[in-house]
Amino acid sequence: MPELADMAPDFTLPRDGGGEITLSALRPAPVVLFFYPKDDTSGCTKEAIAFTGLAGAFEAAGTKVFGISKDTVAKHDKFRDKHQLGIPLLSDADADVCEQYGVWKEKSMYGKKYMGIERTTVLIDADGRIARIWPKVKVPGHAEEVLEAVQGL
16 A cells, blocks of 8 residues: 555546546646445445535545546446436456555455455545545545545645
């Protein structure tokens, strides 16, 4: 997992609606990456809706926000349309980017162990460096906390 002040690992991923996003091409805009486990599950839906609700404020702060999960672009399109999401969703189908950012972890549910995405948000500054990491995110109030951090950059 990258540390604070490290250069953020660069990537190019396909996005909902078609096309690709390359992290380094977004500079000098600060970037928020919120890694989430799965489209259309309760916590992930609430988180994506919260970031969508604050999209205008992030835009006013000159910051780009992206959700990343292993779901396919087709699933992202359905998720986006069902909940009128206004945040681009990136598909990391092979979990390569999740591994680079240290969010692909062993998890446990009902005593069963499995690999999955640990809900984590990463704030990248205008120079492409990691400015803040929120591990093991609890959704209520999180998007607002990230926006405060963005406004303090």
